[in-house]
Structure formats: structure tokens, C-alpha cells
Amino acid sequence: MPSGAWIGRSNGWTRSSAARLDRLSPTIQRELVAIARAVSAGRPARAAERAERLAGILEHPAASG
Numbered sequence: 001m002p003s004g005a006w007i008g009r010s011n012g013w014t015r016s017s018a019a020r021l022d023r024l025s026p027t028i029q030r031e032l033v034a035i036a037r038a039v040s041a042g043r044p045a046r047a048a049e050r051a052e053r054l055a056g057i058l059e060h061p062a063a064s065g
Helices: 005-016 026-041 045-059
Strands: none
Touching: 026 045
């Protein structure tokens, strides 16, 4: 899937997750913050890389520690 497509697809999920950030694992919190910072800094490619990493963590939660 192209990077931009994942970011677009995850838009609603990120908004609703931000309201519950304190209930997420520290690893997922770090990834969401890194994605938001990359987007704010105008670095969509970096945001997409982090989004892909987050997708992997969410698909295989045991691998995140």
C-alpha cells in the first residue's frame, strides 16, 4: 500500500486515538507522537515511515515488547 494511502486511511483512527492516548502503551504513544511531529514539520515521508512501523506494531503487538 502506498505510504500516503495508509496515512489517509488512518486519519480517523489517529484522531479518535489521540483522545485516549493515556490508555495506550508507551511504544504506541511514542509512534503516534513521532508521526504527529513529522507531519507538523512537513516531513510526510518520515511520517509515513513511522506510520508503517506503527502498523507493524499494531498487527504484531507481542513484538513491541
